[in-house]
Amino acid sequence: MKVKPVIGAKVTHDGRRAVVMCYSPTDHETCEIRFANAERKWLNVKTLVPNYVAGDHVRHVGSKALKGRGTGMVLSTRDVIGFHQVLVQFFDSGESHWMDWRLLGQANSAETRITYRAIGKYGNAAERMRMRTLAKALSIWDANTGAFGRLDIDPLPHQLDVARKVVTSPQARWLIADDVGLGKTIEVGLILHALTMRNRCRRTLIVCPSSLTKQWKDEMRVKFNRSFEIYNRDFKPEFASEVRARENIIISLDLAKRPEHKEMLLGGGPFDVIVFDEAHRLGVDEGGTRTERFNLAEALNTTCHAFLMLTATPHQGKTRRFRALLELTRPDLVGELAHLEADPSIVREVIIRNRKSMVTDAQGKLIFKGHDTLRYTITPSPEMAAMDAELQAYLREGYRTGSQMENRSLGAAIGFVMATYRKLASSSLAAIEIALHRRLARLAQMESEKAARMRVVMPLEEDLEEDAENLAEIDMPRHLGAFFSDEAERVQKILNLITKAKPHDTKMQTFLTTIADHVIQRGENLLIFTEYRATQDYLISRLQDRFPEIGCDRINGGLSLDEKVAAVKRFNDGKTRVLVSTEAGGEGLNLQETCHVMVNYDLPWNPSRLVQRIGRLYRYGQKKRVQVINLHNNDGFDNSALALMLDRVTTIAHQLAAVRSQSPDVLASEILGDLVANIDMETILERAANMTPTQTEAEIEVAIQRAQESLKDEEDILAFASSSGTRVSGGFDSRHMAALLMGMAPFAGFRVEKVTKDQQTFDIELDEDQVGRWPEFRRRRNIRMSFDHKLAERNAEVVPIDLESTFMRHLVDLAQDRDAFDGVYGEAAKIKGWEDGDILTTHQVRWQSLSGDILEEDLIPVRMTGVAVKEMPRDVFAELLLSPFRTSGAEGGKDDRVPVLTQEFSKILAKKADGERMPSSVTTFTALRWS
Template identity: 35%
Template sequence: MGEYLIPANGAWVVAKATSEKTPGVVMASHSSERGVSLTVNWLGKSQRDVVPLRDLECGFKPGYEVLHVPASSFETSLGYGVVHSIRQLGGRTQVLVDFHEDGARIWVPWERLRFIKGARFRFRTGDQGGPDAAERLRLRNLAHALVLWNENTGSLSHFDIDPLPHQIHLVHHILSSGNLNWLIADDVGLGKTIEAGLLIAALRQRNVARRVLLVVPAGLTRQWQEDLKYKFGLDDFLIYGSDFNISDTTHWKLYDRVIASLDKVKVDDHLARLKEAEPWDLIIFDEAHRLTRRQYGMKYQKSDRFELAEALRQRTRNVLMLTATPHQGNQSQFQALLELLRPELKAQFSLLGIDSSVLSKMVFRNRKSDVTDIDGNFVFHGQTSRMVQVDSSPELVELEAQLRSYLKLGYSAAEHLGKGRGGAIGFVMTVYRKLAASSIRTLQLALMRRLVRLTSQAALAATLDDGFMEERYSGEYEETKVAAQETREEFFVGETERLKTLIEVCRAAGEDDQKMQAFLERVIAPITRENPDERVLIFTEYRGTQDYIVEQLQQQYGASKVDVINGGMNVEERRAAIARFEGDGQFLVSTEAGGEGLNLHRRCHLLVNYDLPWNPMRLAQRIGRLYRYGQEHHVVAFNLQGVNSADDLVVSNMYARLDQVAADMAGVDQTSSENLVSDIVGELASLLDVEEILEQASRAGVQRTQENIEDAMRRARETSELQRKLFQHAVSYDADEMRSGFRVGALHLQAFVLGMVRLLGGNVGESRRFPGAAWLLDVPAAAGLPRLGRDGRITFDRELRAESTPVELLDLDHPFVAALMERARSYDFQGLTAAAELPGFSHVVTAMLRWQDERGLRLRQEFHAIAVDRQGALHANPQQVADWLLTPIHTVPCEIDRAVTNGIHTGVESFIDAQLARRSNANLHPENREWLSAAWCSEPTLPTV
């Protein structure tokens, strides 16, 4: 038989020898030479008996609510749940328990269980709890609601983001669907990276996604790593081939969270190694439209990238695809992406032209013009672009003529030399064209560097040592890479002399720089006259131009007013620059390094594009730094447009046509046309290849170039309209679905923490410096909570903490808050039932509803507040209950009608069951339901006069 297990205090027992199986509760245990005895309090009897353990056996029955009591203080409890069944095995009695919180069903020794009275039991028996039961009920519910809200949204974690409602909804909807294979096709600027990060964080909290692989474009690997680390605290993602390499495939087990370059791992040897890795719980493909498979009759031509995706699809159950342009005018390519996601639905994909309703199961698409906050108000307040035409001086006209002649000779040499050497020369010529469109100064520096390379080898190292620059920062990358493409041999005969002439012409044109004058006098000066403290964000593609702009602004406004962001700065340096800009600064001059991942909308709504990127998507990304959720002003972007070169004319014409076509597609009479125009511009931009048009323009005349622009616009428009028709069944943001849930936020977190501190005997003082935003907490040591630093000065306001004030930010990741949450959610905290005042309602029951997939993995859980009004009608999650929890609740005496209570109990149980059924589908199945609390409510008493 082995040694006896000693039942925990609170375990239920019955006597073995008697036919009368009256249950008793274990009150204490005693050990002596004769063995172990238990003090038992028999149910319905006044006496307590001391009974030898050998004469007792398990008294638990199916349906009993129990709490697991670990054998050692070093172990954690499995929590509480409901007895499902009992068995005898190997001479031992074991109890199968459904544990609510983690969804586990486990056989445990009956001796390790303690009988408890849950909320449902107490409600039916009329147990109103102790004198502070109502306040404990409030804090208990706040803890459960806050933890779940944060699990689904991440909005109360130590994330460096403020999730938008549509991002929260997307993650919640995908988790609720019961299937994790989705194509996220949100518009540019709506935060697909944020959505993916939120989803990863939510899945990891559910222990669903232990092994995650991200396959992204080469230039974005480091950006993904930084975003996951700094925005979500996911600092364990490593880049394959950079942070680690695999020589022995058994070492894959050491790496559970990996970021891989799409073009690196598509190569045979890397792909072979990746195939040897253990299966992944989730694989994410960024810019999934790069996975192409073309159909020719009955045959397919697959790209290396598509074959990579096919191979990896066999190594995971769950694939997430991200792209703003999932359908680029080719139906078979779009179907190929869908087949990767859900191969079992292939037959339905062939009928997309007739019925696209299948997309509701797998495609999520949000548009900026449709996105609202949770109350239905449009999130984006509009954005306007203003063109600032730059005149051409005679010197600038001469520079254009000389440069065009130089470029013509360079491109001619490139064509004769073929792909290798010729391609390098062609790249240099293209970069020179871009530099000319950016600023005379930057072009001049590049040409001088080229001349140094040709004439003075000794000075070469010092002149060209610009360090490594990542490809994602396109302009800066081109500035540094162009040096590597240049050789000490002339590209064509006579290049050295032409360079000397060009440099002299640059100097002459630079002495009367019309573009810089337009920037300072026609853009910056009027802004600062209107508001001397107005902040302005300025973008350029190139570091040379950035230095030039900074130099000119510092001369006029002072060095302290100007900050920079570029690719040579690390994340901390960029954040420090932003903090200065939003503090005492005024001008932030940024390269493309500031066009991604940085939010600058809190203090700024004016943007100047000193140069227009050839890729319209980059322009949309720049504007997205300001034109985003939380921007309280209309965003205005000033675009400096030169007309001195053919390239300037093409780019200017392209952007003008973009606006015209977008306005036409939006419809000028629509009330939301302004937002919709901006929306469509972003979509069209993503479908245009401006560089191809510019390349053609270098060989074609003006008329032919205009025809190319119109042809590109026509194709982009047709594809955009096709996408819109096709995606009518795709899932999008639904404010009504979000509103139907129980909503909590930072105010509820504040109410919880301050309420818990007071309940535990502490004091709460309001900050004199930041009234209503910061507090001073004095927590007694006896409470056994983690200590707070900075003399207990705390805040729940991220904006306040971001200003480097001497306060400690409390969120759900803070150890102090986590300890309070754990305590308030424990059974021994109580607050399961109470009587209190709440106008309009007679009863309030809170419950946790949970769903799982067919493999038993939990994917969804909801906190529900079911309120019964005075007429007996049931309401799900009324706002009055969420507001009720914001302030302390006092216990009041209440006369309980048992018949009414039983009727309410039956009605609530039916209501909960209906909610479980309503949310279930083919992939999502009910898991369990748990009553958290129940309250009898009376109308507030009117004060006596």
């Protein structure tokens, strides 16, 4: 027998149960065994027979070369060609292995130690119990949320809750519908980190609008240390194998939907995680027709383990489109989703949604306080009024001509041009001037070429999303002749009036003198939105003339990704004071760090874009109350109609918010955004060809009424969506990391010399024999380290620490080492709220899906008072672990309540199980008795 039973091995001799105690120093074949009645004998090991049965707690003893697997529970035994093997499920890993019996020694369970009040051989057992519990709790929290990894973020409770919900769910397919500005990108980063920790995320695909590809790449790299490559930018694959060779890919949505690239992605799979940003762009129309974008997402959904869709506006009052998004996310629930209106609770299985009115910081304080919206109504000068009157007459004639055409395509094309000119005129004199100059030039060219009318091809809606800001500069439709006989003369007359009106542009004058002057003089930054590049150029020219000493930058769809990112960086770094953006900056850009004042120089016909614009500033990280200023030129039908709609909706939003229990300002902002998303104002204005105010006002009232009804239906459905409520219950944060660091100092061979007030930065001194043990400390003995990674970036002498640092991992591993540290059971001096004889136990539970996949590890705290057993609230448990435990000097004895504890905990566990998950392994991890 080359391998002898380890000390503590359970054996029998002549049918009597015993334990191996030690070996003879002279005869290594002879050992001393202790029988159940405490009798001891020296026997030859060949006379001993293993004695393990299911339910025994054992420990695997390693060697100098190989570390042991720790403690576990015996599940079964077997004999294979004379070898006696024991199937053990190990508590640390959750794995089960067949082991040779000679490598296993008995381990007293926590229940046994509670019964016999066995505090173990180490001193300060109560504090050791706290350290062991805290180390396990932090490890589990990090595995489920990614909160303590090497990340350049300070995650909020709702972000951690989203990550945990996704990572631990049996179906990792979710539509994440948090409000704009709540950090959906951070949530995705946490999810990817946590899944990577579980070896469930090697390859990731992110599909997003083209304007956001670079931002996704930068945020993943800077905040999560995760490198992505942008498809067709960082690499241009010719074969699917080139896609398959890459781990993390970002691709623009409209590039990915093209057949050749879609085929490349499908051939380059599978991916572990696929993310679709701005997922509301994927849906079907109300007739049920699927777009190419939808088909792309549907095809990719079948190729991945986790599928995430991100959108702040999942419903938008369009029930068919909303249902299609849900079915796309969870195709296995198509049957249930067909009855969505009858049973909306099904959305709990599909949607995670957090609202700004509810999210808090780690201390439970509400983060968002609402924003102010101001409107400047501008009376046009006589010159501008004269130009507008002539333009309105031209537009009416164009609409009349289009409506009388027998060729409906040509008539629709004329109507489209008229609607475009109305939008441009509402924006600025410059925008409509450029468009009309181009129209006049085209008419002259067609006349000289005597061009015949040709088939008109209307632009697609998806193309207009990209080109809308440039409508003033493109010719559309290109082959349409004069609308009516004297069109060229009328256009020229309008252009002459524009030339006269430009020096009297009261809208621009009001903006410069009443708004920009004050903002610039206060030393603040200013963000300006407009729909069109022509207006953007006009604004920048006038701003630079008036404020030559400040920098003024732009963002529009004509810039490259690098140029957009550079413009945002200059603005956030303070190198420019004014940023003028088209809708290309309306989604995804984060400008809240250095700006809180935004001007809408024009009001888009699609008012939901206003919500996206506001979201650039009104988001997490904003330190000031956001000021939104809308310029309303009281010069025509369209601006008046938009102002009327916004006024009515704002009033309704504040009325509805006033009757709610909390945060009326924040709620009003939410309700306003939800309402305008449900009002198709663009269709109302396009339909108003005769521009009759009374008829349009009536249509707006009907639309608002329908929007309110849609909003109620939407709220009734989305009320069932999963959310974190106000804060994560029982979450762990840097305070607990600090508690572990300081609590382990006496046990781990170092001293804490200094701690900052916020417990983020520490000066420690290592024992001499510890120097050089941890790579991040190099050969230093005195170290300053910090959980604040930004501080470490600024100061090379500060070492960043987290659960990925070798030093913190050592502390966590040491605290959970039963042989070297113990910490399984302790007795503590009584503290406030606890009585003599009360018991605190923590139970390590692994949950698995019905198919056997491990979903989550959990640490469930339980309090026993007398014979009453209750699960402790997680937040109370988390707070309890922050303060040291003092070991009591109470005498030993016996506690016979373990059977009651075991029985009652089984009931607690049964309530937590459901139809999709069940316990995989359960053990009592630590116990503390107050005495």
